[in-house]
Amino acid sequence: MLRTVAALAATGIASTAIAGSSTFFALSDHPDGNAAPPGYGLRFDGLFAGQTGAGGGITTFSFDAFGDTIMEVASTGTGLAITITGTLYGGEDAGSGYGFGEGSYALSMSYTVGVAAQGTGYVVTADDPANAGTLTALTGAAMGQVFSIADFSSPSFQFLQDDHRLGGRPEAGQGFWVGRGWLQGDEGPTRTRDFLFLGEMISGPPIIPLPASGAMALAGVGFVATRRRR
Numbered sequence: 332m333l334r335t336v337a338a339l340a341a342t343g344i345a346s347t348a349i350a351g352s353s354t355f356f357a358l359s360d361h362p363d364g365n366a367a368p369p370g371y372g373l374r375f376d377g378l379f380a381g382q383t384g385a386g387g388g389i390t391t392f393s394f395d396a397f398g399d400t401i402m403e404v405a406s407t408g409t410g411l412a413i414t415i416t417g418t419l420y421g422g423e424d425a426g427s428g429y430g431f432g433e434g435s436y437a438l439s440m441s442y443t444v445g446v447a448a449q450g451t452g453y454v455v456t457a458d459d460p461a462n463a464g465t466l467t468a469l470t471g472a473a474m475g476q477v478f479s480i481a482d483f484s485s486p487s488f489q490f491l492q493d494d495h496r497l498g499g500r501p502e503a504g505q506g507f508w509v510g511r512g513w514l515q516g517d518e519g520p521t522r523t524r525d526f527l528f529l530g531e532m533i534s535g536p537p538i539i540p541l542p543a544s545g546a547m548a549l550a551g552v553g554f555v556a557t558r559r560r561r
Contacts, residue, residue, distance in 0.1 A: 354538050356490075356508060356530040358400040358417065360393055363496040364527055368427050369393060372400065372528030373419060373438065375466070375514065377521070378478060385423065385431040392421030392436060392466075394528055400438065402490070402510070402530060404446075404453060404538050411446040411538065413453060413488070415439075415464075415526075422471065434471025440464030440480060442488055448539040452491035452508055458482045480514050483524075488512030490530060507531060 360370035371391035380387035394400040400417025422433035444459035455462060462482040468474050482488060495509040508530035515524060
């Protein structure tokens with residue numbers, strides 16, 4: 332008989348991190364972004380600073396426009412890795428819409444160092460040069476440009492079921508994970524630049540590394556991917 336993560340946790344055993352296994356989460360905009368509207372899951376102020384026609388100010392990108400942004404948590408055999416990929420829509424904030432740089436962007440961000448399980452979620456304990464990615468302009472005035480991004484601060488990223496900044500909103504208490512983390516660009520962490528998004532598991536259960544003894548205790552136990560709908 333298959334046992335759920337909750338049942339295993341109750342007995343002191345959580346799901347083992349088996350090499351090659353992954354958990355996937357669908358990501359969406361957080362409803363409490365300080366610069367909204369428009370809504371966003373990524374804020375990267377000053378991204379276009381110095382470019383002709385750019386204001387160099389608040390710059391945001393929505394996860395909801397295309398709805399294909401996914402976070403994968405994978406076991407590497409020796410630890411965990413987090414990868415965030417998807418198509419975003421955004422540009423410089425112009426109130427209810429966008430100004431310079433408006434268009435679609437491909438996001439790819441990986442955390443491979445310092446990733447640890449925390450409760451039912453994950454944290455990246457400290458920034459590292461290996462935790463990096465790109466934001467590539469697919470359309471608009473910046474089309475073809477590839478912007479480098481990297482993590483910043485400690486902890487540099489958190490993905491937790493703690494209702495972070497959801498108080499009083501319909502999403503509170505609904506089991507969403509909240510992802511947030513500070514970022515920097517080529518010129519350093521000089522502006523407000525961060526992730527702030529919601530996550531919903533689309534296959535799982537969450538991968539939580541075990542001590543060797545715990546992993547042995549779970550040898551042979553299988554898990555079936557589940558899809559949660561809300």
